[in-house]
Amino acid sequence: MARTKKYKEDEVIEKAMNLFWRNGFEATSTRMLEKEMGINQFSIYSSFGNKEGVFLESMKCYNQKINTIVKKLENREGGIESIKGYFYDFLDFSKENNIAKGCLLANTMTELGADSDLVIKAKVHNFTANLLILFTEKLSVNTNCDTNTIAKQANYLLVSMMGLSQVSKVFDRLQIDNYIETTFENLKPMM
Amino acid sequence: MARTKKYKEDEVIEKAMNLFWRNGFEATSTRMLEKEMGINQFSIYSSFGNKEGVFLESMKCYNQKINTIVKKLENREGGIESIKGYFYDFLDFSKENNIAKGCLLANTMTELGADSDLVIKAKVHNFTANLLILFTEKLSVNTNCDTNTIAKQANYLLVSMMGLSQVSKVFDRLQIDNYIETTFENLKPMM
DNA sequence: GTTCAAACTAAGCGATAGATTAGTTTAATT
DNA sequence: AATTAAACTAATCTATCGCTTAGTTTGAAC
Numbered sequence: 001m002a003r004t005k006k007y008k009e010d011e012v013i014e015k016a017m018n019l020f021w022r023n024g025f026e027a028t029s030t031r032m033l034e035k036e037m038g039i040n041q042f043s044i045y046s047s048f049g050n051k052e053g054v055f056l057e058s059m060k061c062y063n064q065k066i067n068t069i070v071k072k073l074e075n076r077e078g079g080i081e082s083i084k085g086y087f088y089d090f091l092d093f094s095k096e097n098n099i100a101k102g103c104l105l106a107n108t109m110t111e112l113g114a115d116s117d118l119v120i121k122a123k124v125h126n127f128t129a130n131l132l133i134l135f136t137e138k139l140s141v142n143t144n145c146d147t148n149t150i151a152k153q154a155n156y157l158l159v160s161m162m163g164l165s166q167v168s169k170v171f172d173r174l175q176i177d178n179y180i181e182t183t184f185e186n187l188k189p190m191m
Numbered sequence: 192m193a194r195t196k197k198y199k200e201d202e203v204i205e206k207a208m209n210l211f212w213r214n215g216f217e218a219t220s221t222r223m224l225e226k227e228m229g230i231n232q233f234s235i236y237s238s239f240g241n242k243e244g245v246f247l248e249s250m251k252c253y254n255q256k257i258n259t260i261v262k263k264l265e266n267r268e269g270g271i272e273s274i275k276g277y278f279y280d281f282l283d284f285s286k287e288n289n290i291a292k293g294c295l296l297a298n299t300m301t302e303l304g305a306d307s308d309l310v311i312k313a314k315v316h317n318f319t320a321n322l323l324i325l326f327t328e329k330l331s332v333n334t335n336c337d338t339n340t341i342a343k344q345a346n347y348l349l350v351s352m353m354g355l356s357q358v359s360k361v362f363d364r365l366q367i368d369n370y371i372e373t374t375f376e377n378l379k380p381m382m
Numbered sequence: 383g384t385t386c387a388a389a390c391t392a393a394g395c396g397a398t399a400g401a402t403t404a405g406t407t408t409a410a411t412t
Numbered sequence: 413a414a415t416t417a418a419a420c421t422a423a424t425c426t427a428t429c430g431c432t433t434a435g436t437t438t439g440a441a442c
Contacts, residue, residue: 002418003408023304026217030400040421041401051400102301109361110293110301113214124361155366156373162362163354170300170315171353175346182347186377193388194438221430231391232431242430383442390437398429407420412413 009047010061012037017058017065021104022096024111025055052117059123062104069093073134078141083157084184090161091168091176103165110166132158153187200238201252203228208249208256212295213287215302216246243308250314253295260284264325269332274348275375281352282359282367294356301357323349344378 019028019036030051034041048054069089076082094101101107105127112120135154143150160183168176210219210227221242225232239245260280267273285292292298296318303311326345334341351374359367 002410002416003420004410005419024217024302026215027304029398031398040419042403042420042422045401046419106357107301110298110357111215113218152369152373155369159358159362159366159370160351160354162358163351166297166301166357167350167353171350175350178343178346179350182343192386192439192441194390195440196389220428222428231389233390233392233433236431237389385440385442386438387440388438391435393432393434395432396430399427400425401427402425403423405421405423408416408418410416410418412415 005043007037007039007043009057012039012047013054013057013061014065016054017061017104018096020055020058021062021101021107024107026111052120056119056123059105059108059120063127066093066103070131070134073138076138078138079143080139080184080187082138082141083135084180087161087164087180087183090165094165094168100168102169103162106162106165109162128158128162131161156187157183196234198228198230198234200248203230203238204245204248204252205256207245208252208295209287211246211249212253212292212298215298217302243311247310247314250296250299250311254318257284257294261322261325264329267329269329270334271330271375271378273329273332274326275371278352278355278371278374281356285356285359291359293360294353297353297356300353319349319353322352347378348374 015036015038016033019032023032030041030044033044033051033054037044044054048057069086072089073082073086076085090103091100094103105124108120109124132154135157136150139145139150139153139157140147145153164176164179167179171179206228207224210223214223221232221235224235224242224245228235235245239248260277263280264273264277267276281294282291285294296315299311300315323345326348327341330336330341330344330348331338336344355367355370358370362370
Protein backbone atom coordinates (compact mmCIF):
# COMPACT_ATOMS: atom_id res chain seq x y z
CA MET A 1 0.00 0.00 0.00
CA ALA A 2 2.65 2.47 -0.94
CA ARG A 3 3.60 4.88 -3.61
CA THR A 4 6.10 3.81 -6.28
CA LYS A 5 9.40 5.62 -6.92
CA LYS A 6 9.38 7.96 -9.90
CA TYR A 7 13.08 7.32 -10.60
CA LYS A 8 15.24 4.27 -11.13
CA GLU A 9 18.16 4.14 -8.73
CA ASP A 10 20.65 2.85 -11.29
CA GLU A 11 19.70 5.64 -13.68
CA VAL A 12 20.19 8.49 -11.20
CA ILE A 13 23.40 6.90 -9.93
CA GLU A 14 24.90 6.97 -13.40
CA LYS A 15 24.28 10.70 -13.48
CA ALA A 16 25.83 11.09 -10.04
CA MET A 17 28.80 9.02 -11.14
CA ASN A 18 29.46 11.31 -14.09
CA LEU A 19 29.36 14.31 -11.78
CA PHE A 20 31.85 12.75 -9.36
CA TRP A 21 34.00 11.71 -12.31
CA ARG A 22 34.13 15.27 -13.62
CA ASN A 23 34.56 17.10 -10.30
CA GLY A 24 35.83 14.68 -7.70
CA PHE A 25 34.21 13.81 -4.36
CA GLU A 26 34.97 16.98 -2.40
CA ALA A 27 34.00 19.45 -5.12
CA THR A 28 30.64 17.76 -5.68
CA SER A 29 27.95 19.13 -3.36
CA THR A 30 24.62 17.55 -2.50
CA ARG A 31 22.88 20.46 -4.29
CA MET A 32 24.82 19.64 -7.45
CA LEU A 33 23.86 15.99 -7.06
CA GLU A 34 20.21 16.96 -6.55
CA LYS A 35 20.25 18.95 -9.78
CA GLU A 36 22.18 16.42 -11.84
CA MET A 37 20.28 13.38 -10.58
CA GLY A 38 16.97 15.18 -11.06
CA ILE A 39 15.61 14.14 -7.67
CA ASN A 40 15.17 15.87 -4.32
CA GLN A 41 17.74 15.63 -1.55
CA PHE A 42 15.27 13.66 0.52
CA SER A 43 15.08 11.03 -2.21
CA ILE A 44 18.87 10.90 -2.46
CA TYR A 45 19.24 10.36 1.27
CA SER A 46 16.41 7.85 1.51
CA SER A 47 17.87 5.81 -1.35
CA PHE A 48 21.59 6.01 -0.56
CA GLY A 49 21.91 7.12 3.06
CA ASN A 50 24.42 9.90 2.65
CA LYS A 51 26.83 11.52 0.19
CA GLU A 52 29.36 8.74 0.67
CA GLY A 53 26.63 6.20 -0.06
CA VAL A 54 25.97 7.91 -3.37
CA PHE A 55 29.69 7.82 -4.07
CA LEU A 56 30.04 4.13 -3.26
CA GLU A 57 27.19 3.28 -5.63
CA SER A 58 28.82 5.55 -8.21
CA MET A 59 32.01 3.52 -7.93
CA LYS A 60 30.02 0.35 -8.58
CA CYS A 61 28.47 2.01 -11.62
CA TYR A 62 31.92 3.09 -12.84
CA ASN A 63 33.18 -0.45 -12.49
CA GLN A 64 30.35 -1.69 -14.67
CA LYS A 65 31.02 0.99 -17.24
CA ILE A 66 34.77 0.42 -17.47
CA ASN A 67 34.04 -3.29 -17.67
CA THR A 68 33.28 -2.86 -21.39
CA ILE A 69 36.91 -2.07 -22.17
CA VAL A 70 38.18 -4.59 -19.62
CA LYS A 71 36.11 -7.27 -21.33
CA LYS A 72 37.51 -6.09 -24.65
CA LEU A 73 41.01 -6.72 -23.30
CA GLU A 74 39.99 -10.12 -21.93
CA ASN A 75 38.81 -11.11 -25.39
CA ARG A 76 42.01 -10.05 -27.10
CA GLU A 77 44.64 -12.62 -28.01
CA GLY A 78 47.18 -11.47 -25.47
CA GLY A 79 50.72 -10.17 -25.44
CA ILE A 80 51.95 -6.64 -25.00
CA GLU A 81 49.92 -5.27 -27.89
CA SER A 82 46.64 -6.29 -26.28
CA ILE A 83 47.42 -4.18 -23.21
CA LYS A 84 48.54 -1.29 -25.36
CA GLY A 85 45.11 -1.49 -26.94
CA TYR A 86 43.59 -1.18 -23.47
CA PHE A 87 45.61 1.98 -22.82
CA TYR A 88 44.20 3.60 -25.95
CA ASP A 89 40.71 2.30 -25.23
CA PHE A 90 40.94 3.93 -21.83
CA LEU A 91 41.83 7.32 -23.31
CA ASP A 92 38.64 7.19 -25.39
CA PHE A 93 36.62 5.87 -22.48
CA SER A 94 37.73 8.63 -20.10
CA LYS A 95 36.87 11.47 -22.45
CA GLU A 96 33.69 13.51 -22.42
CA ASN A 97 33.26 16.32 -24.96
CA ASN A 98 36.98 15.94 -25.71
CA ILE A 99 37.85 16.62 -22.07
CA ALA A 100 39.84 13.91 -20.30
CA LYS A 101 38.42 13.03 -16.88
CA GLY A 102 40.98 10.43 -15.91
CA CYS A 103 39.93 7.29 -14.04
CA LEU A 104 37.32 7.82 -11.31
CA LEU A 105 39.06 5.28 -9.10
CA ALA A 106 42.54 6.70 -9.68
CA ASN A 107 41.22 10.22 -9.10
CA THR A 108 39.69 9.04 -5.84
CA MET A 109 42.93 7.36 -4.88
CA THR A 110 44.81 10.65 -5.08
CA GLU A 111 42.02 12.87 -3.74
CA LEU A 112 41.46 10.95 -0.54
CA GLY A 113 44.17 11.23 2.05
CA ALA A 114 45.75 8.82 4.49
CA ASP A 115 42.85 9.03 6.92
CA SER A 116 40.05 8.44 4.43
CA ASP A 117 37.26 5.89 4.40
CA LEU A 118 38.55 2.33 4.40
CA VAL A 119 35.66 0.96 2.31
CA ILE A 120 36.49 3.36 -0.50
CA LYS A 121 40.18 2.54 -0.21
CA ALA A 122 39.43 -1.18 -0.38
CA LYS A 123 37.38 -0.69 -3.54
CA VAL A 124 40.24 1.14 -5.23
CA HIS A 125 42.70 -1.51 -4.14
CA ASN A 126 40.40 -4.22 -5.43
CA PHE A 127 40.18 -2.54 -8.81
CA THR A 128 43.95 -2.27 -9.25
CA ALA A 129 44.46 -5.83 -8.01
CA ASN A 130 42.08 -7.18 -10.65
CA LEU A 131 43.74 -5.16 -13.38
CA LEU A 132 47.13 -6.50 -12.30
CA ILE A 133 45.85 -10.07 -12.61
CA LEU A 134 44.47 -9.39 -16.09
CA PHE A 135 47.69 -7.74 -17.26
CA THR A 136 49.64 -10.72 -15.92
CA GLU A 137 47.40 -13.15 -17.81
CA LYS A 138 47.77 -11.24 -21.04
CA LEU A 139 51.55 -10.98 -20.68
CA SER A 140 51.77 -14.74 -20.08
CA VAL A 141 50.56 -15.50 -23.61
CA ASN A 142 53.29 -16.33 -26.15
CA THR A 143 56.29 -15.39 -24.05
CA ASN A 144 59.54 -16.95 -22.90
CA CYS A 145 59.73 -14.83 -19.78
CA ASP A 146 59.74 -16.37 -16.33
CA THR A 147 56.88 -15.55 -13.97
CA ASN A 148 59.06 -13.13 -12.01
CA THR A 149 59.76 -11.01 -15.08
CA ILE A 150 56.11 -11.12 -16.08
CA ALA A 151 55.10 -9.97 -12.62
CA LYS A 152 57.49 -7.04 -12.90
CA GLN A 153 56.18 -6.12 -16.31
CA ALA A 154 52.56 -6.33 -15.17
CA ASN A 155 53.30 -4.13 -12.18
CA TYR A 156 55.13 -1.66 -14.40
CA LEU A 157 52.18 -1.45 -16.78
CA LEU A 158 49.69 -1.08 -13.92
CA VAL A 159 51.60 1.86 -12.45
CA SER A 160 51.99 3.30 -15.95
CA MET A 161 48.26 3.00 -16.51
CA MET A 162 47.39 4.76 -13.25
CA GLY A 163 49.96 7.44 -13.98
CA LEU A 164 48.58 7.84 -17.49
CA SER A 165 45.03 8.31 -16.26
CA GLN A 166 46.14 11.19 -14.05
CA VAL A 167 48.48 12.79 -16.53
CA SER A 168 45.97 12.54 -19.39
CA LYS A 169 43.86 15.17 -17.64
CA VAL A 170 46.49 17.82 -18.31
CA PHE A 171 49.08 16.83 -20.92
CA ASP A 172 48.31 17.13 -24.63
CA ARG A 173 47.62 14.24 -26.95
CA LEU A 174 51.06 14.26 -28.57
CA GLN A 175 52.81 13.88 -25.21
CA ILE A 176 50.40 11.17 -24.17
CA ASP A 177 50.76 9.17 -27.42
CA ASN A 178 54.50 9.48 -27.21
CA TYR A 179 54.37 8.27 -23.61
CA ILE A 180 52.31 5.19 -24.46
CA GLU A 181 54.42 4.29 -27.47
CA THR A 182 57.65 4.62 -25.49
CA THR A 183 56.21 2.65 -22.58
CA PHE A 184 55.48 -0.34 -24.79
CA GLU A 185 58.35 0.03 -27.23
CA ASN A 186 60.75 -0.12 -24.32
CA LEU A 187 59.18 -3.23 -22.93
CA LYS A 188 59.77 -5.25 -26.11
CA PRO A 189 63.46 -6.05 -25.50
CA MET A 190 62.41 -7.71 -22.25
CA MET A 191 60.17 -10.16 -24.04
CA MET B 192 54.98 55.22 13.18
CA ALA B 193 53.55 51.73 13.06
CA ARG B 194 53.58 48.43 14.79
CA THR B 195 55.84 45.66 13.47
CA LYS B 196 54.56 42.26 12.35
CA LYS B 197 55.01 39.48 14.86
CA TYR B 198 55.44 36.87 12.11
CA LYS B 199 57.66 36.48 9.06
CA GLU B 200 55.66 35.93 5.90
CA ASP B 201 58.00 33.32 4.43
CA GLU B 202 57.87 31.34 7.65
CA VAL B 203 54.08 31.18 7.85
CA ILE B 204 53.85 30.46 4.10
CA GLU B 205 56.02 27.39 4.50
CA LYS B 206 53.56 26.09 7.07
CA ALA B 207 50.65 26.87 4.75
CA MET B 208 52.46 25.14 1.90
CA ASN B 209 52.85 21.96 3.93
CA LEU B 210 49.14 22.01 4.72
CA PHE B 211 48.18 22.44 1.06
CA TRP B 212 50.67 19.71 0.14
CA ARG B 213 49.09 17.28 2.57
CA ASN B 214 45.43 18.10 1.91
CA GLY B 215 45.12 19.84 -1.44
CA PHE B 216 43.61 23.26 -2.12
CA GLU B 217 39.90 22.46 -1.70
CA ALA B 218 40.23 20.44 1.48
CA THR B 219 42.28 23.16 3.20
CA SER B 220 40.07 25.71 4.94
CA THR B 221 41.04 29.17 6.12
CA ARG B 222 40.48 27.99 9.71
CA MET B 223 42.98 25.21 9.15
CA LEU B 224 45.42 27.72 7.66
CA GLU B 225 44.89 30.05 10.63
CA LYS B 226 45.74 27.27 13.05
CA GLU B 227 48.70 25.89 11.09
CA MET B 228 50.20 29.28 10.25
CA GLY B 229 49.75 30.43 13.84
CA ILE B 230 48.28 33.79 12.86
CA ASN B 231 44.77 35.25 12.74
CA GLN B 232 42.65 35.23 9.60
CA PHE B 233 42.94 39.00 9.44
CA SER B 234 46.70 38.72 9.24
CA ILE B 235 46.45 36.06 6.54
CA TYR B 236 44.19 38.21 4.41
CA SER B 237 46.16 41.41 4.96
CA SER B 238 49.38 39.66 3.97
CA PHE B 239 48.18 37.50 1.08
CA GLY B 240 44.82 38.90 -0.05
CA ASN B 241 42.81 35.72 -0.14
CA LYS B 242 43.06 31.94 0.04
CA GLU B 243 44.32 31.75 -3.53
CA GLY B 244 46.98 34.31 -2.69
CA VAL B 245 48.20 32.06 0.11
CA PHE B 246 48.21 29.17 -2.33
CA LEU B 247 50.19 31.06 -4.98
CA GLU B 248 52.84 31.98 -2.43
CA SER B 249 52.83 28.38 -1.25
CA MET B 250 53.61 27.28 -4.80
CA LYS B 251 56.56 29.68 -4.88
CA CYS B 252 57.74 28.23 -1.59
CA TYR B 253 57.37 24.70 -2.95
CA ASN B 254 59.41 25.63 -6.00
CA GLN B 255 62.20 26.86 -3.75
CA LYS B 256 62.06 23.72 -1.68
CA ILE B 257 62.09 21.29 -4.59
CA ASN B 258 64.90 23.32 -6.09
CA THR B 259 67.32 21.54 -3.76
CA ILE B 260 66.84 18.24 -5.59
CA VAL B 261 66.61 19.96 -8.99
CA LYS B 262 69.98 21.60 -8.31
CA LYS B 263 71.30 18.20 -7.28
CA LEU B 264 70.30 16.86 -10.68
CA GLU B 265 71.84 19.85 -12.44
CA ASN B 266 75.13 19.13 -10.73
CA ARG B 267 75.14 15.47 -11.73
CA GLU B 268 77.21 14.28 -14.67
CA GLY B 269 74.26 13.50 -16.89
CA GLY B 270 72.84 10.50 -18.70
CA ILE B 271 69.91 8.32 -17.75
CA GLU B 272 71.30 7.46 -14.31
CA SER B 273 71.33 11.09 -13.24
CA ILE B 274 67.58 11.38 -13.88
CA LYS B 275 66.94 8.08 -12.14
CA GLY B 276 68.68 9.63 -9.15
CA TYR B 277 66.22 12.52 -9.32
CA PHE B 278 63.28 10.09 -9.25
CA TYR B 279 64.56 8.54 -6.03
CA ASP B 280 65.43 11.93 -4.58
CA PHE B 281 61.88 13.00 -5.23
CA LEU B 282 60.45 10.02 -3.34
CA ASP B 283 62.42 11.06 -0.27
CA PHE B 284 61.57 14.71 -0.78
CA SER B 285 57.82 14.08 -0.99
CA LYS B 286 57.62 12.08 2.21
CA GLU B 287 56.61 13.35 5.62
CA ASN B 288 56.53 10.93 8.55
CA ASN B 289 56.80 8.14 5.99
CA ILE B 290 53.65 9.31 4.24
CA ALA B 291 54.00 10.16 0.55
CA LYS B 292 52.40 13.48 -0.35
CA GLY B 293 53.16 13.47 -4.06
CA CYS B 294 54.16 16.64 -5.87
CA LEU B 295 52.25 19.77 -4.81
CA LEU B 296 52.22 20.99 -8.41
CA ALA B 297 51.14 17.65 -9.86
CA ASN B 298 48.48 17.32 -7.17
CA THR B 299 47.22 20.78 -8.09
CA MET B 300 47.27 19.87 -11.77
CA THR B 301 44.86 17.01 -11.18
CA GLU B 302 42.77 18.68 -8.50
CA LEU B 303 41.93 21.77 -10.48
CA GLY B 304 39.56 21.29 -13.38
CA ALA B 305 39.32 22.71 -16.87
CA ASP B 306 37.85 26.02 -15.68
CA SER B 307 40.38 26.76 -12.96
CA ASP B 308 42.57 29.78 -12.34
CA LEU B 309 44.88 30.50 -15.26
CA VAL B 310 47.71 31.87 -13.11
CA ILE B 311 47.89 28.60 -11.19
CA LYS B 312 47.75 26.61 -14.42
CA ALA B 313 50.56 28.69 -15.90
CA LYS B 314 52.72 28.03 -12.86
CA VAL B 315 52.21 24.28 -13.17
CA HIS B 316 52.95 24.41 -16.89
CA ASN B 317 56.07 26.44 -16.24
CA PHE B 318 57.31 23.88 -13.75
CA THR B 319 56.88 20.93 -16.10
CA ALA B 320 58.43 22.88 -18.99
CA ASN B 321 61.56 23.58 -16.96
CA LEU B 322 61.83 19.98 -15.86
CA LEU B 323 61.53 18.87 -19.50
CA ILE B 324 64.41 21.15 -20.47
CA LEU B 325 66.56 19.81 -17.65
CA PHE B 326 65.81 16.18 -18.54
CA THR B 327 66.65 16.95 -22.18
CA GLU B 328 69.99 18.48 -21.17
CA LYS B 329 70.90 15.52 -19.01
CA LEU B 330 69.93 13.01 -21.72
CA SER B 331 72.07 14.86 -24.24
CA VAL B 332 75.27 14.01 -22.34
CA ASN B 333 77.24 11.04 -23.69
CA THR B 334 74.72 9.78 -26.19
CA ASN B 335 74.54 8.89 -29.85
CA CYS B 336 70.82 9.60 -30.10
CA ASP B 337 69.45 12.26 -32.40
CA THR B 338 67.62 15.20 -30.87
CA ASN B 339 64.25 13.75 -31.88
CA THR B 340 64.85 10.58 -29.90
CA ILE B 341 66.14 12.56 -26.94
CA ALA B 342 63.03 14.76 -27.02
CA LYS B 343 60.85 11.64 -26.94
CA GLN B 344 62.80 10.16 -24.06
CA ALA B 345 62.68 13.40 -22.08
CA ASN B 346 58.93 13.65 -22.59
CA TYR B 347 58.52 10.03 -21.59
CA LEU B 348 60.46 10.58 -18.38
CA LEU B 349 58.54 13.77 -17.58
CA VAL B 350 55.20 12.00 -17.89
CA SER B 351 56.61 9.06 -15.90
CA MET B 352 57.75 11.44 -13.18
CA MET B 353 54.34 13.11 -12.93
CA GLY B 354 52.62 9.74 -12.93
CA LEU B 355 55.02 8.49 -10.28
CA SER B 356 54.34 11.43 -7.99
CA GLN B 357 50.62 10.63 -8.06
CA VAL B 358 50.93 6.90 -7.79
CA SER B 359 53.49 7.09 -4.96
CA LYS B 360 50.71 8.37 -2.69
CA VAL B 361 49.01 4.99 -2.76
CA PHE B 362 51.19 2.16 -4.09
CA ASP B 363 53.72 0.47 -1.86
CA ARG B 364 57.46 0.90 -2.01
CA LEU B 365 58.11 -2.39 -3.78
CA GLN B 366 55.77 -1.53 -6.62
CA ILE B 367 57.26 1.94 -6.90
CA ASP B 368 60.86 0.75 -6.92
CA ASN B 369 60.00 -1.88 -9.48
CA TYR B 370 58.33 0.78 -11.60
CA ILE B 371 61.33 3.12 -11.53
CA GLU B 372 63.79 0.32 -12.25
CA THR B 373 61.75 -0.92 -15.18
CA THR B 374 61.27 2.60 -16.51
CA PHE B 375 65.01 3.20 -16.73
CA GLU B 376 66.15 -0.33 -17.47
CA ASN B 377 63.96 -0.39 -20.53
CA LEU B 378 65.19 2.94 -21.75
CA LYS B 379 68.80 1.76 -21.97
CA PRO B 380 68.53 -0.12 -25.30
CA MET B 381 67.38 3.13 -26.90
CA MET B 382 70.59 4.91 -25.95
C1' DG C 383 56.26 60.65 26.71
C1' DT C 384 52.86 61.53 23.15
C1' DT C 385 51.21 60.44 18.70
C1' DC C 386 49.06 57.49 15.27
C1' DA C 387 49.16 54.19 11.61
C1' DA C 388 49.62 49.64 11.24
C1' DA C 389 49.24 45.01 13.47
C1' DC C 390 46.51 42.75 16.14
C1' DT C 391 41.93 40.17 18.46
C1' DA C 392 37.60 38.36 18.25
C1' DA C 393 33.20 38.57 16.69
C1' DG C 394 30.41 38.15 12.92
C1' DC C 395 29.07 38.74 7.86
C1' DG C 396 26.32 36.18 3.95
C1' DA C 397 26.64 31.91 1.58
C1' DT C 398 26.70 27.18 1.32
C1' DA C 399 27.89 22.61 3.15
C1' DG C 400 25.69 17.86 4.49
C1' DA C 401 21.67 16.32 6.34
C1' DT C 402 16.76 16.39 8.30
C1' DT C 403 12.04 17.65 9.08
C1' DA C 404 7.01 18.63 8.72
C1' DG C 405 3.52 18.40 5.72
C1' DT C 406 1.50 16.77 1.19
C1' DT C 407 0.66 13.63 -2.58
C1' DT C 408 0.46 9.25 -4.49
C1' DA C 409 -0.98 4.57 -5.69
C1' DA C 410 -1.05 -0.43 -4.36
C1' DT C 411 -3.88 -2.86 -1.15
C1' DT C 412 -8.15 -3.73 1.12
C1' DA D 413 -13.94 4.23 -2.62
C1' DA D 414 -11.36 4.23 1.70
C1' DT D 415 -7.03 3.18 3.73
C1' DT D 416 -2.23 3.86 4.58
C1' DA D 417 2.63 3.57 4.12
C1' DA D 418 5.92 5.11 1.34
C1' DA D 419 7.47 8.75 -2.03
C1' DC D 420 7.41 13.13 -2.59
C1' DT D 421 8.10 18.80 -1.88
C1' DA D 422 10.06 22.54 0.19
C1' DA D 423 11.60 24.62 4.06
C1' DT D 424 14.98 24.45 7.47
C1' DC D 425 18.52 22.60 10.75
C1' DT D 426 23.44 23.20 12.47
C1' DA D 427 28.14 23.67 11.05
C1' DT D 428 31.43 25.56 8.42
C1' DC D 429 32.95 28.00 4.34
C1' DG D 430 35.79 32.34 2.59
C1' DC D 431 36.12 36.73 4.05
C1' DT D 432 35.39 41.34 6.66
C1' DT D 433 34.78 44.54 10.28
C1' DA D 434 34.74 47.03 14.75
C1' DG D 435 37.49 47.77 18.42
C1' DT D 436 42.09 47.28 20.88
C1' DT D 437 47.06 47.09 21.33
C1' DT D 438 51.48 48.07 19.85
C1' DG D 439 55.87 50.35 18.94
C1' DA D 440 58.61 53.34 15.65
C1' DA D 441 58.70 58.27 14.70
C1' DC D 442 58.53 62.65 16.59
